[in-house]
Amino acid sequence: MSSPLTRKLTVNDLRQARESGRKLAMLTCYDFTTARLMHQAGVPALLVGDSAGNVLLGHPTTLPVTLAFMIEITAAVRRGAPLALLMADMPFGSYHGSVARGVRNVCRMVQRTGCDCVKLEVAESHFELVRALSDAGVAVVAHLGLRPQTVGLLGGYRTQGRTAREAQEIVALSLQMQRAGAAALLLEAVPAEVAQSVVEVTRVPVIGCGAGPHCHGHVIVTHDAVGLTENPPRFVPRLADLAAPAVAAFADYVQQVETGQYPAPQHEYQMKPDQKAQFLHKNETIPPARAYE
Numbered sequence: 001m002s003s004p005l006t007r008k009l010t011v012n013d014l015r016q017a018r019e020s021g022r023k024l025a026m027l028t029c030y031d032f033t034t035a036r037l038m039h040q041a042g043v044p045a046l047l048v049g050d051s052a053g054n055v056l057l058g059h060p061t062t063l064p065v066t067l068a069f070m071i072e073i074t075a076a077v078r079r080g081a082p083l084a085l086l087m088a089d090m091p092f093g094s095y096h097g098s099v100a101r102g103v104r105n106v107c108r109m110v111q112r113t114g115c116d117c118v119k120l121e122v123a124e125s126h127f128e129l130v131r132a133l134s135d136a137g138v139a140v141v142a143h144l145g146l147r148p149q150t151v152g153l154l155g156g157y158r159t160q161g162r163t164a165r166e167a168q169e170i171v172a173l174s175l176q177m178q179r180a181g182a183a184a185l186l187l188e189a190v191p192a193e194v195a196q197s198v199v200e201v202t203r204v205p206v207i208g209c210g211a212g213p214h215c216h217g218h219v220i221v222t223h224d225a226v227g228l229t230e231n232p233p234r235f236v237p238r239l240a241d242l243a244a245p246a247v248a249a250f251a252d253y254v255q256q257v258e259t260g261q262y263p264a265p266q267h268e269y270q271m272k273p274d275q276k277a278q279f280l281h282k283n284e285t286i287p288p289a290r291a292y293e
Contacts, residue, residue: 038080121143130182
């Protein structure tokens, strides 16, 4: 069983995972309380993903998530897990339009949250942005493969790299992002052979999200793994079922209130006897309120 984190993890730990062969575990996290529990469990790396739009806000896609929202929840996770390697997702529209705008918004994310690195869903057109951010000292994780922010173009969430041409394009783009200065790569929903090829041709750490066993680290959406979402992706392991006991607990509370079991005497606050007597005495002199006629 893992122990609570005792030292600050950084992007260097991600690089060392590639060099040593030791796999790095990463989970998504969106709030202070969960971050604190994950910190106690020894989860070394956390991703504040724009998947919060799905699992927290109930949107069918990640597109409605705003930069302000992502900054707020990323800062909360940082407070809950001060020693974890913290990766922040840049939401749709926050790094598009121009390199200057992208750099400005990414720097805003880093300054206001204390995150260690930022993740961008990249295409070839993002080469200059990644290079500018790298020159500015920002650790960029380039997200390739399935990119949820392009769901409108893809027509749905579909596995990428299943054809030889698509696979070659992913490998080529990974090399481009490395040349641009990306600190790491994240591959989502690609065949294991594609991820293995990316690992072999690049020098930076590769994090898999449904990308097979060859990556240096792996990340999954926590809500998928603990039974809090319907129809999780096939690559997500079932770690627990938190939904059933939660529903049972909520139902038990409703029953306690409806039957009068709650609140019980142990749930009440008490006045000191002399203050209670004084209050009740004065209360007797106050005429009862008259109902409106």
